[in-house]
Amino acid sequence: MTTxxxxxxxxxxxxxxxxxxxxxxxxxxxxxxxxxxxxxxxMIIASSFSTEDAxxxxxxxxxxSAFSTYSYELxxxxxxxxxxxxVVTIALAAIGTLIGLFIISMTGYALQRKDFPYRNGIxxxxxxxxxxxxxxxxxxxxxxxxxxxxDSYFAILLPLLMSPWLIVLMKNFVKDIPHEITESGxxxxxxxxxIFYALILPNLKPALAxxxxxxxxxxxxxxxxxxxxxxxxxxxxxxxxxxxxxxxxVASLKxxxxxxxxxxxxxxxxxxxxxTAVVATGPIILLYxxxxxxxxxxxxxxxxxx
Amino acid sequence: MYCLQKTVTPPxxxxxxxxxxxxxxxxxxxxxxxxxxxxxFFVFSYLPMPGAYIAFTNFQYNKGIFASPFxxxxxxxxxxxxxxxxxxLRNTILYNIAFIVLGNVVQLAFAILLNEVGSKIYKKTxxxxxxxxxxxxxxxxxxxxxxxxxxxxxxISNLVRSLGGTMPKVYQxxxxxxxxxxxxxxxxxxxxxxxxxxxxxxxxxSSMMEAAQIDGANAWQxxxxxxxxxLKPTVVILFLFAxxxxxxxxxxxxxxxxxxxxxxFKTTDIIETYVYRSMMNSFNFSQSSAVGLFQSVVGFFxxxxxxxxxxxxxxxxxxx
Numbered sequence: 206m207t208t209x210x211x212x213x214x215x216x217x218x219x220x221x222x223x224x225x226x227x228x229x230x231x232x233x234x235x236x237x238x239x240x241x242x243x244x245x246x247x248m249i250i251a252s253s254f255s256t257e258d259a260x261x262x263x264x265x266x267x268x269x270s271a272f273s274t275y276s277y278e279l280x281x282x283x284x285x286x287x288x289x290x291x292v293v294t295i296a297l298a299a300i301g302t303l304i305g306l307f308i309i310s311m312t313g314y315a316l317q318r319k320d321f322p323y324r325n326g327i328x329x330x331x332x333x334x335x336x337x338x339x340x341x342x343x344x345x346x347x348x349x350x351x352x353x354x355x356d357s358y359f360a361i362l363l364p365l366l367m368s369p370w371l372i373v374l375m376k377n378f379v380k381d382i383p384h385e386i387t388e389s390g391x392x393x394x395x396x397x398x399x400i401f402y403a404l405i406l407p408n409l410k411p412a413l414a415x416x417x418x419x420x421x422x423x424x425x426x427x428x429x430x431x432x433x434x435x436x437x438x439x440x441x442x443x444x445x446x447x448x449x450x451x452x453x454x455v456a457s458l459k460x461x462x463x464x465x466x467x468x469x470x471x472x473x474x475x476x477x478x479x480x481t482a483v484v485a486t487g488p489i490i491l492l493y494x495x496x497x498x499x500x501x502x503x504x505x506x507x508x509x510x511x
Numbered sequence: 512m513y514c515l516q517k518t519v520t521p522p523x524x525x526x527x528x529x530x531x532x533x534x535x536x537x538x539x540x541x542x543x544x545x546x547x548x549x550x551x552f553f554v555f556s557y558l559p560m561p562g563a564y565i566a567f568t569n570f571q572y573n574k575g576i577f578a579s580p581f582x583x584x585x586x587x588x589x590x591x592x593x594x595x596x597x598x599x600l601r602n603t604i605l606y607n608i609a610f611i612v613l614g615n616v617v618q619l620a621f622a623i624l625l626n627e628v629g630s631k632i633y634k635k636t637x638x639x640x641x642x643x644x645x646x647x648x649x650x651x652x653x654x655x656x657x658x659x660x661x662x663x664x665x666x667i668s669n670l671v672r673s674l675g676g677t678m679p680k681v682y683q684x685x686x687x688x689x690x691x692x693x694x695x696x697x698x699x700x701x702x703x704x705x706x707x708x709x710x711x712x713x714x715x716x717s718s719m720m721e722a723a724q725i726d727g728a729n730a731w732q733x734x735x736x737x738x739x740x741x742l743k744p745t746v747v748i749l750f751l752f753a754x755x756x757x758x759x760x761x762x763x764x765x766x767x768x769x770x771x772x773x774x775x776f777k778t779t780d781i782i783e784t785y786v787y788r789s790m791m792n793s794f795n796f797s798q799s800s801a802v803g804l805f806q807s808v809v810g811f812f813x814x815x816x817x818x819x820x821x822x823x824x825x826x827x828x829x830x831x
Contacts (some may be wrong), residue, residue: 223729224627232633238621239640241698245655246643248666252658264669265658308547308549315544322534327545328627329831337811340803341786342796343562344555346576351558364555367548397540426648429763433791445648452654453770475664482654486647493646497639500646504703505710 246490253277253480257473265475276473276480286461287484289441298424299360305366305420306413311366313375314401319384328376335369348434362435363441365423372415374503378412379405384457415503418496425489444485451481566801572794586801595785596802603760603781609693610700611753617697618704619746623738625705626712627730638709641702649763656768667758685778692768692779696761711745712738748821748828755817758810762787782806 248265253276255269263270312331316324338344354360382405390400406413421442424443431446442450450457458474461481535542566586568579584607590596621641626635644652659667660681666677715738723733762783769779771792782802787801822829 221729223731227624227627227730227734228629231628235625235637235641239637240702242640242643242702245658248658249651249655260664264664265661265666266669267666308551311544312548315541318541321538321541323538323542323545327549331548331552332831334552336814338556338807339559339561339563340800341783341806342565342790342800342803343559343576345790346562346565347555347559347617350575352554363551368549369552372548399543401544409712410779422646426650428648441806445650448648448654449650449767450823452650452657478654480660482651486651489646490643494639497642497646500642501638504706 209237227229247484249479252494253476253483257476260475267306273476276476277484279473279477280461280480280484283461286441286447287481289484290444290447293358293441294425294444297358297427301365301424302364302417302420304487306417309367309371309375309416310409310413311322311401312372312408313379315397316372317376317379318387332368345433355434356436356439357434361424361427361430364430365420365427371419374419375412375416378409378415382408396451415499418499419503423487424491448481448485452478557582563800563807565796566804568797570796570800572796573806577785582797586797587805590798590801590805596779596805599780599782599785599802600758604757605754606689606692606760606781607757610688610696611750611757613693613697614700614704615746615750615753617701618708619742621701621705622708622712623734625709625733626738633690638706641705643702644699645703649767652695652699652764653767653770660691682772683774685775688769688775688779692765695768696764699764707749708742708745711742715741744825744828747824751817751821751824752830755814756810757781757813758806760784 244267248267251267251269252260252265254272254274255266256271256275258272259266259269298505312471315321316328318324348360354363366508386408387400387405390404395403426445427443428446428449431443432449435446437441447457449462451461458472458477529537562576565576565579567581567583568576569582569585570576570579585621587596625637628634657666658667662668662678662680662682666679671678679687679754681691719737719741720733723737728736760781760783765779765781766787769775769784771788786799786803786806789795789802818830
């Protein structure tokens with residue numbers, strides 16, 4: 206069954222004037238909003254290529270009045286911190302996404318099996334955690350005092366592995382796979398693990414892409430758990446937390462180019478912040494056009510059926 | 512013979528509920544599949560729950576939660592009497608109301624307008640671009656805002672000055688922040704919400720639209736009498752769930768925009784930021800956890816209420 210095209214766009218009906226008015230309003234409003242969505246990013250890039258002096262004189266502008274790559278040169282002259290941050294972030298994102306996907310898809314499948322008597326109970330057990338929590342303090346003390354995870358990358362890796370929302374989303378994706386596939390596997394004598402691994406997983410590719418991207422993004426943008434659990438003893442912080450420190454702490458700004466032999470007072474503070482932002486966020490923005498359709502797909506599934 | 516076979520069926524065995532051990536055994540594999548997740552939520556969500564007891568103690572770090580002296584409701588009393596809790600509740604709730612109302616109106620309007628446009632490429636491109644702000648971290652958002660409204664170098668500050676106006680020092684002016692935060696939130700969440708509503712619109716049955724078109728309804732009438740009424744249940748339900756979360760704040764957004772700038776707290780401090788700061792900066796674990804527990808418990812009942820209301824309207828959409 207194909208959904209019929211929205212009728213208002215079929216050619217045989219003449220466009221009335223109200224349609225033209227609406228289209229004009231839409232093009233104007235939506236286009237303005239889209240420009241507003243992009244401009245701030247552009248401004249960061251433009252500022253990062255400006256001289257510090259020009260910013261002191263004219264402020265941040267849409268086009269650098271004096272072009273310079275000095276801030277990038279400084280960053281790359283002592284790239285230790287940035288490379289470290291990249292390695293930590295990529296490692297966390299890769300490991301976390303893989304483990305998270307594995308657990309979420311298994312759980313989502315089992316909870317979707319109609320012949321699994323405990324599915325409602327387990328689902329409630331998981332869902333309840335999003336309705337009620339002990340709050341930040343007991344969680345913090347558990348992590349620091351009981352599990353002893355201060356200054357450990359596990360304190361970032363573990364809490365981001367899964368969420369009730371992602372499990373529900375996966376469940377909704379699994380719902381689309383006909384139950385007959387599981388049945389046929391059973392008739393052939395396959396165990397539940399084998400059914401999941403050999404028959405279900407290959408059909409879950411779009412779901413794995415979408416949920417994998419949600420996971421990867423949460424690791425990539427992570428700064429919260431880092432700020433809770435990583436003290437200054439940790440040399441390499443995840444990218445966004447590194448950026449957070451460069452923006453908010455003068456000491457970190459200086460540290461980020463330590464070893465480049467620049468007198469502190471000559472440090473191009475503003476442009477350096479912008480350049481750090483570009484280097485820390487650039488890859489994800491470049492990747493965005495290629496992956497955004499999976500996010501939209503995830504939202505659609507989550508919204509319509511959730 | 513044929514007849515016999517049909518009628519003389521063996522006496523129906525009375526259904527006996529299989530023993531627990533047997534059901535567990537039969538579902539061994541499926542239970543194992545859920546085990547990692549069960550363990551995860553046990554450790555990170557259920558294990559901290561008894562620790563909420565800390566809100567009733569005068570917490571001493573070296574003694575741990577359960578050996579710290581019990582003080583009853585003292586922490587809560589202090590928060591009520593000092594007016595701290597009232598301020599936090601006011602800020603959190605007012606921001607959420609602004610986010611919910613303004614956000615939904617704009618998202619709904621954009622989704623409806625976009626649906627009216629013929630060009631598929633425009634629809635897709637617009638959605639992709641609008642979704643971009645949702646994609647980036649709050650850390651970067653704070654830098655974008657700083658870039659625009661910072662008093663000395665900000666783009667908008669300079670624009671205002673070059674037009675002959677005077678730019679207030681926004682990072683010292685608490686009254687400016689409700690507007691800034693609401694606008695930034697709108698900027699960040701509009702794309703997300705538009706995509707959700709747009710999906711709901713494209714999922715609509717288009718036969719009514721066609722009928723209306725043939726009957727000569729113009730575009731405004733179609734929106735007014737078909738699109739909006741069809742979307743009403745979705746809007747009402749999303750709205751109710753949003754109300755359910757009215758005590759929950761977006762920590763990342765507020766903390767990155769405001770940080771530890773105490774000049775702005777009067778209008779920007781929400782429950783989450785207070786809890787975080789009083790724990791991480793002032794090490795006041797007891798009061799911090801009291802606010803957190805208050806939020807959890809009251810918030811829980813609000814969600815229950817919102818869910819009951821949704822269930823009353825349409826049981827299919829209820830959470831449980």
